[in-house]
Amino acid sequence: PLRLDIKRRLTARSDRVKSVDLHPTEPWMLASLYNGSVCVWNHETQSENISFFFFFFRLGQDDMQIRVFNYNTLERVHMFEAHSDYIRCIAVHPTQPYILTNPTVELHPLSCSSSPNFTLEGHEKGVNCIDYYSGGDKPYLISGADDRQVKIWDYQNKTCVQTLEGHAQNVSCVSFHPELPIIITGSEDGTVRIWHSSTYRLESTLNYGMERVWCVCGLRGSNNVALGYDEGSIIIKVGREEPAMSMDTNGKIIWAKHSEIQQANLKAMGDAEIKDGERLPLAVKDMGSCEIYPQTIQHNPNGRFVVVCGDGEYIIYTAMALRNKSFGSAQEFVWAHDSSEYAIRESNSIVKIFKNFKEKKSFKPDFGAEGIYGGFLLGVRSVNGLAFYDWENTELIRRIEIQPKHIFWSDSGELVCIATEESFFILRYLADKVAASQENNEGVTEDGIEDAFEVCGEIQEIVKTGLWVGDCFIYTSSVNRLNYYVGGEIVTIAHLDRTMYLLGYIPKDDRLYLGDKELNIVSYSLLVSVLEYQTAVMRRDFGMADKVLPTIPKEQRTRVAHFLEKQGFKQQALAVSTDPEHRFELALQLGELKIAYQLAVEAESEQKWKQLAELAISKCQFGLAQECLHHAQDYGGLLLLATASGNATMVGKLAEGAERDGKNNVAFMTYFLQGK
8 A cells, every 4th residue: 555644734614615726826715605605725834825806708508518618718619519419527637639528538639620530438427527637647537427437548549447336425536636646536425435546455545524626636746636515625735745756875876666666866067066955967867767656755865875765564684786685564664873784563452574685673662653753763653652782682772752853963973863743852862871871770661771972952943854964953944944953053055946855965075955846956064074073163173173263264164163152162262253343342341452453453443442442441551441442432430440540640631632532521520520
């Protein structure tokens, strides 16, 4: 089975729905009702955008006539009688000049002949709905009728390929999904049935309790499906939106286009200029077709093998030639940190571990297995939370009360990101303490080893995809931002114009690569020297940080300095920063009077002189404070300094300057103090 995850995204109550359509770019569904009104719903905000009445012409009507119009001039160019009964549905071939009509299935040429090329007979009662298969590999069409049957036809051989049975009432709508390998049928029995388009196996039956189903609409490039009922309309999401795509550490990308496996190599681009966010002109190589419909593709850590999962099965191929290495049944598959090891979730209670393609161990987690996660430790999600197990002996390391969506391990195995539906956590794995606890049997409870993990931070952002580069966690967020997190700081690399999925990072290119659901590849610059420096700082390895610093371009130094400041290393930040404003602030915070004075001279800013004067007074450097106040023309401050220190000469000079510059209040006070 396909095991497609189906989720309801919108329920819109209304009068009986006549037809539904999905906007190709906006999150909108259009529903036309039998009362003559049209409603537009936004499935992201769960609200109705607009509603209006609309009067329109039909191509096929109850007078048995078909009318053909020129859509530029709205002129009727032809009309002919197609049937002896009213016309219920018309379908236009996506590429050929043919139209299909019913109540019997007839194919007419668009040259407007009233005589059909042929008629497909097989339904015992009137045909209500028809649709073409939009792929180019099968000359198929589908029909649904009052005899409660759905038939798949080969219109070239004029034969019935398959009959789908199961609906309890008239079949009112049928559709080949334009992207997924499924057929969707709706009936007056109130159910929507989803069938595999290759095996014709029934995959799922949906009943949302909204009475009879009248229409269905799928959209190319989207997993959303709109359904129209007696009591309103519904949008469901079928399957994963994330493309089946993976990249190894050398820049070789493998993806699935339907059941075809294709490959592209970033090295083949040579020295071509790459701009951030622009589609890469990659040469695509066909590697062959897969025996299952791929829902996920994933390289193992060393890139030698790639696993394809789908239809409740997995197949491990060699990455270079796509030779079958191993296969089996599994609901989920994950790689271990060790490239030769992997685990499968066979059922909701059994997890199996393999090494070198041979089963090594099988175990039943205490609270079941609703999901598994690979990496340095084997993660198992259950109704009670998340449990981490040792790959070697399946010993429980730690149980955490959290429901993860994704888990990402750093290459060193020291850091792990646990992403949930609302936020993500960064934890540090304390391998030494785990080893000590296992050896001494101390600190071990029924929930595992208490000191196994240390919480580094929680960030209120939703992670869609992510990866680690050193101690920096790079991720795409739910609001289409490309960020990275390091040491409690979040840095935005780019704002994405659509949903993108991280593929990997190539250090020698200093570039990050992402793909979208249309299999377009883009990249963004991200200097490995900056990441290495920040990683060294997080590890308190300042010797390594000093070695990396000369390789960081000057325009990136201030960003690094802000990072250092946030980590509490202000002295190092002052040495690294190239921004005068930032350096002046750091010099003030560190009490570095000489550096602050030099920067104030270069800036010639009254505000800076005043700030420096305050610092100088706090350091009892009254001579410097006096000079700073003179530069700032702060006569009030000078008067306070002169009177506090009892400097009569300074008071006399201040009177003349204040009077000359129109500071009459200060001038009056100085003359008053002098008795003049």
